[in-house]
Amino acid sequence: MEIVKTEKLTFEYIRRDENDNVEGITTAVDNVSLSVKPGEFIAILGHNGSGKSTLAKTINAILHPTEGTVWVDGMDTMDESNLWNIRNTAGMVFQNPDNQIIGQVVEEDVGFGPENMGVPSEEIWKRVEESLKMVGMYDYRKASPNRLSGGQKQRVSIAGVLAMRPKCIVLDEPTAMLDPIGRREVINAVHELNIKEGITVILITHYMDEIVNADRVFVMDSGHIEMEGTPREIFSRVDELKELRLSVPQVTEVAYELRKKGLSLPFGILTIDELVESLNKCR
């Protein structure tokens, strides 16, 4: 069974004036059908305002579909009685770590989720330890979150979600506010979880270099899914991506342009090493 499945999902933001009259309707997600298998690493790309965050929020049942259906591990998100099970199955990590950390001490913060679920305290401590180890933050368990770097805070947020033992994690631009080191820490931690723990990952981002290792990529534009494929397939469509206000890694673009000039380079070169290797073969 799919861990996340949407069918003809549409979501509309309705703006109202003071008298509750409808002023305007914005369709943020428009007729999206997709399915994610357990253990997959999915990346969702799109420029600001393309609907990717709205889509994420419907998976976590923060938003409910205007039309269509979302199932999380077989549970319909419209069914109120599924709410807590859905949130325990698909955990969510947001952009700004400062908005999601509440504890005064790292380990307390990570324990907050399972505590709310009524997990016995011995079990909570076990989960806190495991979760912090998974993201490489165990050494900081007694630290105060406000003394951590952005990347460290974001990893604590992820541990907080992990402690609820979700099958799936949805990350909404988790690195947008981080510097290059922090970004790498977070992305590496997320890949580890996917590979070692088999947790399904849905990563929303507009940094191209972060999706190079994803299993599948969806590209969104004005609420639609415009492209779907492996990173290599997606990155071989440089011109289309540019039209969608996205960019590709610089080496990918260099290879693409050289190919256009007649060099026989393969499609979708993603790293410096690949570029150097293929150019060597051309000599």
Add this chain to the structure above:
Amino acid sequence: MSIIVNHVSYSYNPGTSMETKALKDINLVINDGEFIGLIGHTGSGKSTLVQHLNGLVKPTEGEIYYNGQDIFNSDLTRKELRSKVGLVFQYPEHQLFEADVFSDVCFGPKNLGLSSKETELRAYAALKAVGIEDEYFYQSPFDLSGGQKRRVAIAGVLAMEPEVLVLDEPTAGLDPKGRDEILEMLSDIQKEKNCTIVLVSHSMEDVADYADRIIVMNKGEVAYNDTPSEVFKHYKELEKIGLSAPEVTRALYQLRKEGFDVNTDIINVQEAVETIGKCFGI
């Protein structure tokens, strides 16, 4: 006409057990009309440094001169200084507050004591410079997209017609196209108004194409201060301090190592394609 940073050190919480040295003996000259990229990873002191430039923070040691006047010890008033050196903070859109876009941009010049006509003229010019069309002028700034909000916030500082425009990570959180648009806009403004721009970023790709000079900060000190291609020669050292040269530049260095006759001073995709193409006679 320039900014001189002379032996400036700054400590947070001096004299306490929490004392942190954010800046250590910084010496810099920022000339008129330059486009400077100020780069460093989180905690390197770059934001602390730019807050000195318009007198928001007072150095623990050393002096800052604006056009030859010590900014803390001369006739130059703080108000005058801030009208000359405009600082755009990180996420400036969080500072929007007025009911409509136009009033928000008027706030700065109005506070300079300008007539309402002059204020409105400046607000109009500033909004045009950042590419906000008339149809948005009387909308609430909160109904705009993220990129538009940021432009309006930048217009608010531009309307004060500063001689030096300092921007702290103006592209953070924007999508690639939005980022390019903001950088392109800044470059145009600089050419048109001939003002000085100091752009703070942690991304080399951001500044490589636009900056005349790059200043790299590390642990409160200036690590490099040179033209982009000179700074990127130290791509290995940059990596150690949590930064990296643009991907194309690193690729070209690796190709050079493999025996390709490519020019490694290149910092953008177009020129990289040309220099690699030459190796293959295309």
